[in-house]
Structure formats: C-alpha cells, structure tokens
Amino acid sequence: WAKMDDYKIYDDDRSLGKTAPSIAGLKFLKGEPCDVNDGKLHVVIFVAQYDKGNYPAIAAFSELSDKYADVTFTAIFIDPKEETVNKFLTSKEDPTAVPPDVTFPVAWDGAKTAVEAYKAALLLPAITVPMAFIVDRSGVVVWRERFGQNYIVQKSQFPAQLEHVVKGEALISNGKAPVEEDSDDDDDVAEGDMSLF
Numbered sequence: 001w002a003k004m005d006d007y008k009i010y011d012d013d014r015s016l017g018k019t020a021p022s023i024a025g026l027k028f029l030k031g032e033p034c035d036v037n038d039g040k041l042h043v044v045i046f047v048a049q050y051d052k053g054n055y056p057a058i059a060a061f062s063e064l065s066d067k068y069a070d071v072t073f074t075a076i077f078i079d080p081k082e083e084t085v086n087k088f089l090t091s092k093e094d095p096t097a098v099p100p101d102v103t104f105p106v107a108w109d110g111a112k113t114a115v116e117a118y119k120a121a122l123l124l125p126a127i128t129v130p131m132a133f134i135v136d137r138s139g140v141v142v143w144r145e146r147f148g149q150n151y152i153v154q155k156s157q158f159p160a161q162l163e164h165v166v167k168g169e170a171l172i173s174n175g176k177a178p179v180e181e182d183s184d185d186d187d188d189v190a191e192g193d194m195s196l197f
Helices: 052-067 082-090 113-121 158-167
Strands: 027-030 041-047 071-077 106-108 131-135 141-146
Touching (some): 027 082, 041 052, 041 113, 041 158, 052 071, 131 158, 141 158
Parallel strands (some): 041 071
Antiparallel strands (some): 027 106, 041 131
C-alpha cells in the first residue's frame, strides 16, 4: 500500500510548467470536444472503468466541475474498448452499483495516444489512474496529482490548488522533493577489504 507521502507533489515536480499535450484528436463520447490550448482553465483526468477504485475520483471531479463552471473538465478513459466506456456512461440497471454520473465531457483513449503524449511531454514514468492535471489558460500544467484507495480527491491538495488557480493566487508550496539517501550496503565494507564473504 502506498503511503500518503507517496502521493505528494513537490514544487520541483518535472511535469509542472510543461505544456500540456493536445487532447483534440481523442474521440469524445460525451459532451462537446475541447482542447487544453483554447485559452480556458482545464482539468484533465485520466481514469478507467475497469478499476472501480476510480469511481470515487470521478464522483469528486463531477462535484468540482459543478462548482467551477468556468473550468473545463475532461475525463479521459483509457479502457481498451469504447463500448465498455459507453456502457459505463449509460448503465442504470442496478441503482446500488451505478457508477457515478460524469457531469463533464468524456473522451476515450483506447490507443493510449494521450497517455503516451502526456508521459513524454511531462517527463512522467507512467500515467496511473486516476491522475488529474490542472492546465492554465496558456496551456501549461500548473498542478498534477494522482489518487488511490487511501488518497482520495477530497483529502488531497487538488481542490485547494484548483481554487488558487481559479482565483489567480499562488499555489500551496510543498517545497522541493526530499533527497533519498543511497541505501548501498557496500558502504559498510572497510576500505581495502575485498572479501567476498
């Protein structure tokens, strides 16, 4: 299980300050197609239907999209099959198992073109789901955060950071990432001692 600090984004995160890749080429399954370079504030959320742990994040971002009408929210589903996402968006069979309604545009990235573009442009080793980005009016990523079972949107810094961006205020600073100490066990060997045993 990941610890809370595993989710923390620091001021020197390599993705911050980078231009967000276009999402215009994706197939939009719900809402009007949009792109991150249209001069508006954007929240781009990568999610997957196959991981039910994403459902609380989708619900939380639906609430945020209702609160911030001037921010364009887009969910990018990375499921391999389009019909899986469409079924997710329209399923009302069992009210107790209904996934959260997505109240904002939904795009499908079955070929992982957006995933690969975001990884490359933002210098990320992976795009895990759910992961969300705040993109400012100039198309630059100003915040990103990933979420998990023990680190939900409501307990993250994301809502506060979005509020700061909307108001044109400085973001909360987490300082620079801590430097991890080298755990090389060879340091315990005395100089000149070449023993293998």
